[in-house]
Amino acid sequence: MSKESIPRGEYPRPEAKRDNWTCLNGRWDFEFDPENKGLREKWHLGPDLGNKILVPFVFQSRASGIDSKALVETVWYAREFELKKESKASRETLLHFGGVDYETDVFIDGLHACHHEGGCTPFTVPLSAFLDGNGREKHWLVLRVKDPPFSRDIPRGKQTTEMKMAGARYERCTGIWQSVWLEQVNDVYLDRETAFIRANPWTGDVTAYIRPAGKHDANLVIEATVRDEKMQQVSETSFMFVNASLGGFLSQRRLEMNVDVDAVIPWSPSNPTMYSVVFRLIDGDSDEEDVLDELECSFGFRTIEVKDNHVLLNHESLYLKQVLYQGYWPDGLWTAPSDEAIQQDLQLAASMGFNCLRLHQKVEDPRLLFHADRMGMLLWGEMANSWSNSYNSHKNLLVEWLNVVRRDRNHPSIITWVPYNESWGTGDLNLPENQEWLKSVYRATKYLDPTRPVVDNDGWEHVLTDICTIHDYSPPDEFARHYPIEKPGDVSTFLSNLHLNRHLFAPGCMSRNEPIMITEWGGWAQNLDDPNAKSDMFACWGYQGIIYKDFNDILDMYGQIIDALIERKSWIAGHCYTEFCDYFQEMNGLLTFDRRPKGDLRKVKNINDQL
Structure with a gap:
């Protein structure tokens, strides 16, 4: 495969780059292992895998060349790689994986080199111990990946744990979904994971x-x-x-x-x-x-803080006009088809008058963060949650989440961390022990990065948060009735009594006069390709169970809620509309899944520019 045709061949980690690197994306050997026999048959020693896959796309995606929805727990990858001759002066070779979902064993020339758990975060394998002295220039790289399709203990975000997709649950993503690459370094080198820069x-x-x-x-x-x-x-x-x-x-x-x-x-x-x-x-x-x-x-030189019920960027009040962004692609699922496609999404959001993406239930490709830094698009960084309250789910989330914070904390575009959404995986927050768990995640996040606000549990049942976030999918007239135009005299009591889906604060927890934002609203669905489509959890779904035929009807409701937010701008510090584009059967985007506008995006921008 020529260098020009390698998929996603740009440098994968541009915020911390080295010059001497080799991309391993492209055609790999691949095989399903439904009987889990690969280890017994020693596939890691001399792989003869029967399929081909295009890395870095998961086998469930069309872009992978396989496009299978098989409910298989274990899959194998293999490819040969060659070290550059000029790299012999280097005494260490680092093998980097941007993301492999979920549990990975790495073998080099038949030797077990690494075990890693976590589908959202990168990992690195130093190879010198497995390459020295074997006299080879070409080497076999083999991966065994395990991703239990029905496990609720794994931080998988919107990936479904059921037999098929429905509502706001989407396709599974198993295996390699971000770039794989080599870097040649000396036997002592700088550890990217420990890099942290603070600038005043x-x-x-x-x-x-x-x-x-x-x-x-x-x-x-x-x-x-x-x-x-x-x-x-x-x-x-x-x-x-x-x-x-x-x-x-x-x-x-x-x-x-x-x-x-x-x-x-x-x-x-x-x-x-x-x-x-x-x-x-x-x-x-x-x-x-x-x-x-x-x-x-x-x-970047910048400060972000919360003070006196406001979010301040560089000491100036910042009103957040967010749109929910879930980062799926029609052909690549979790993987964007190209670097240009990532940039286009950011440009589309900006063209609609949004200044912030609320990254939702997916840890994004570092290339998106890199471009957001340079385009001036603000981001909220959010963890993909699991769906159970267990020791394993908590362990899995905390280990990965802290690695997310380490990976991304140098990006000025990220202004807020969100470890949990809507109590997914927290357990019953009426219970003190579950409240303490959520507080500990908040504190661990602040320990690793004290420079940004942390939202403990976006939407409701806050226990310790820097921003009080509210999810409210009410129609415009009801929405306006929920929030007085003037700031309530006793905000803490008002928030405690505001009961939409659940209480905004868990029992015994109170507001600390933090900024207030409506971080999910709207969700009005339209099937652009089938205006007469009926509401269907498996085929065409939106909030309130209504499928609108005319985008202008959605724009009218959008404008009514923005008008309500304008009247309340003195005490509501921002909002987030659901959502940027359609995803599979969830059709409440301003764009279709393949990023076609459902209407005149200039009208969206004109409404947003009023705030």
Whole structure:
């Protein structure tokens, strides 16, 4: 397969990039293992798999070339890869997986190299221990992937756990769904997972954290500089020493830099200026100060906070005009067909007058976050939830969620974290033990990233949250009656008494005067290709069970609720419309599933621009 024809061949992790990399996307061998016999028959030793699949698309997708809806728990992948000859000077090869759903065993030349659980987050396999001394230039990479189709303990978001899709439950996504790639590095290198950059637009101070990884017995120096969008150095160089006698522990915990505050351009939707920290790992025992690794990590100067019932971006009040975005694609399911398609979705949202996507029940492709940073589209980052309240479901979610926060916390476009939606997987929040669990997830998120607001449980039954979010799918007249035009004198009592689907706060929990947002509303369905379609959970579904024939009717209701929100703008800080586009049988999008507008999007923008 030529380089030009490799699917999703762009660099997969652009916010923290290295130059020396090889994409492994393309045609792989593939096989279903419904009898779970692959290990017994030692498929990992000499795979002779009968199918072909186009990576990084899951077998349930048309883009994969298989397009099967088989309810199979275990599948196998295999391909040969060749290390570049010039990489022999490098002593370590890193094998990266952007996302494999759900449980993965990796084999290299028949040897078990890694076990990973989690379908939403990346993982990396250092290969030197499996490649050294075997005399080969070509190697076999084999994956065994297990994804129980009916498990409710797995954080799978909107993937159905039933026999077929219905309502707001969508197609399963099993196996590789993000890019696979190799990077050649030295035997000691910079650990991307530990990179965290905090930048203050009012002082120009930049604080960066990163650690080395791999094997080393040398003293190391980590050097960092700040560069602007033109890659011009705009800070002094900061150094951090890693003492070999301490087993790699840092003798200084962070790198401190400063950019002339008069030259700092704060990141905002109207001016999304990006900077980068270039980290260099240097051999401290070498007279030549050999550079062992270099990693360029992007960031923006901006602050986000909640204060006095408002969300403040760079100390200025921010009204959020969000649209719900679930990130499925007709041909690729969880995987966008191209990098250009991702950019087009962001452009479409902006063309309708939205300034924020509420990423919903899916951890998004890093390329979307990268483009949102540069296009000025705000994002709420949300975890895919499981559907049970058990020890395993809690463990699975927390481990993955914290890795999500680590992966994405350098993106200025992400302004809010949302670990749970509508109590999915929390258990009965009337019970103190389940409330404590939700509080612990909130606190763990704040520990990893104290710079952003956290919504504990979007929609209702909050226990400890920085924004009070409400889901209200009422028709316009009823919607307006729920919320007085003037801010209630006792907001906490008002919210405690507002009972839509469930109570907004769990028993014993109260509002702390946080900002209030209506983060789901609308949901009005239209089947553009069949105007006479009837409401059907399996074929054509929307909220309230109504399928509208004319998009102008939806626009009229949309405008009525926006008018109501305008009147209440003094105390309701934002909203989120359901939703960006149709998904399978859920047809309440402003666009069809294949991103065709259902009407004049300029009219949507004109209404949104009133806020």
